[in-house]
Amino acid sequence: MKINQILPLVDINNTFNDIRVQNMLAELQERITQMEHPKGSKLFHLNPTIKGNGVKTIKETLMASLKEDGWLLEHRLDLSVTQRQPGPIDAVLPLNDSSNKYIALEWETGNISSSHRAVNKLVSGLLAEKLICGILILPSSNMYRYLTDRVGNFDELRPYFQVWSSANYALNEGCIIIIEVEHDVLSLESPLLAKGTDGRALR
Amino acid sequence: MKINQILPLVDINNTFNDIRVQNMLAELQERITQMEHPKGSKLFHLNPTIKGNGVKTIKETLMASLKEDGWLLEHRLDLSVTQRQPGPIDAVLPLNDSSNKYIALEWETGNISSSHRAVNKLVSGLLAEKLICGILILPSSNMYRYLTDRVGNFDELRPYFQVWSSANYALNEGCIIIIEVEHDVLSLESPLLAKGTDGRALR
DNA sequence: TATGGATCCATA
């Protein structure tokens, strides 16, 4: 998989340049770059059928490799806000220091509207001082054309970036990073990514 | 329809108490209270079938009455942010003064995740200084039980309220208000609200 | 019940 850009959307007191964040990013970039489809093909090939590919399986291999790197999957931070809580986060990396804090990552594969919730959940983690950094990975609009209709994508979230970037949270540290990814190669010979029976799919 | 609560989520320099906002709220409360189902029954009756009622038609009568009060429906604010823009807003009320600003209202009937986008869109309007006030109307969790699965509801958005309330936007005025509404009466004799064929509905 | 998701629809 190809990384188009890494955007620091929120960056409080230069947390983006914190060595813990930069080390994690170096590792994460390598892991994303290693993603392949089909398995064993070295590159991520995508069948260029408009709205033809399901999204469910895309992130699976990345999550598996992050788990090997020490990330915890589907982890729920205790934000102790109210009785009801934001739900679990795709992956969190515990910092191996005395801070008891984490770096969190969401790979958005739901509807674009759920990308808004994903960023808000990461911000909740900053506000609860459980996270020093939250990352959201989104496909480019180039890639999006070939995925399930209306899934989250970088360009469609962009008009809303200012909602978060112009917030002045009263915090000493924290950053939110958006990463735009894309297939390496379009290939008619590549198998379509499977779709589920979720949503309005006619089984 | 019954109003359970009116919550000022964001309130910059006391905009919530601005006479223009308070006048609008008085009128809006009356209009919401007047909503009825079935038509002519004076109260909003809801058939208590779990996940049985569609949401599409719920807001229609309110929008019709707001139109009579001078609101513009499905209006798109020109936020001139980027090429891509947040989409249209359910209803906006132009202020009849020289400010060229509006009050905006969204009645959330989409998925809960799209409630996050709705608030973000209202915040975008504040940041662009096109709005002095944005309102989001959401059903209570009591009402939600009888509506399409996963539609927006007050209690499920609540854990995220702090994301907006602690944002400290650098603005001179602006408020975001969340209104929680509920049926007046549960009634087995009341017809179910129709569902569409959207999403994953099997036609 | 609670929460994130996945999918296709409607309309401009």
Added chain:
DNA sequence: TATGGATCCATA
């Protein structure tokens, strides 16, 4: 193509 929506699924 672009954008908000509406619906049902999966899992804990």
